[in-house]
Structures are given as structure tokens and as C-alpha cells.
Amino acid sequence: MAEVLPALQLPQDAQGNEVEMTAPVEVSRPGLGTRTITFYHDVIAEMKKVTWPDRAQLQQATIQIIIFVLLLGAVIALVDVALQALLVRLPAMLLGR
Numbered sequence: 001m002a003e004v005l006p007a008l009q010l011p012q013d014a015q016g017n018e019v020e021m022t023a024p025v026e027v028s029r030p031g032l033g034t035r036t037i038t039f040y041h042d043v044i045a046e047m048k049k050v051t052w053p054d055r056a057q058l059q060q061a062t063i064q065i066i067i068f069v070l071l072l073g074a075v076i077a078l079v080d081v082a083l084q085a086l087l088v089r090l091p092a093m094l095l096g097r
Contacts, residue, residue, distance in 0.1 A: 030038070051059065 029035075
């Protein structure tokens with residue numbers, strides 16, 4: 001029942017593709033000005049691909065965001081009032097202060 005596995009055998013010769021380390025190759029990078037101009041041209045090309053909303057879509061989205069922010073503010077105010085009543089006023093009333 002006791003089966004013993006053989007020791008790991010290492011290959012005597014190289015197997016597969018061998019990669020040898022050579023002297024480091026220096027890759028020249030374009031200058032800062034060239035990279036900046038290339039970046040600018042790439043940004044302009046990408047901005048031309050953007051589908052911009054028309055005025056009606058922009059107004060609708062703005063109104064929805066304003067309503068959402070007002071509702072969120074109201075929820076935060078209600079939670080604030082509830083926590084204030086629970087954590088400040090209730091213990092004071094219970095302890096008679």
C-alpha cells in the first residue's frame with residue numbers, strides 16, 4: 001500500500017526555446033514636445049468620436065440630477081433629525097437632565 005514517488009528528475013539538457021540574456025538594448029523615446037503634441041492630436045481624434053447629447057437630453061439629465069440631489073439631501077436631513085432625537089434628546093429625557 002505504501003507507494004513511494006520517485007524523486008523529481010531534472011532534465012540534463014535544455015528543453016524547448018532557450019532565451020539568452022544579451023546586452024541591454026536602449027530604445028529611443030520621442031521627446032517631451034513630440035509626445036505632448038501626439039497626445040493632443042489623439043485627444044482631438046477621440047473627442048470627434050464622442051456622441052454629444054442634444055439640448056433636450058442635456059436639460060432632462062440636468063433636471064433629473066437636481067431632483068436626485070434634492071431627494072438625497074432630504075433623506076440625509078431626515079436621518080440627521082432622527083439620529084439627533086435618538087442620541088441626544090432621548091437620553092436627556094430618560095436621565096432627567
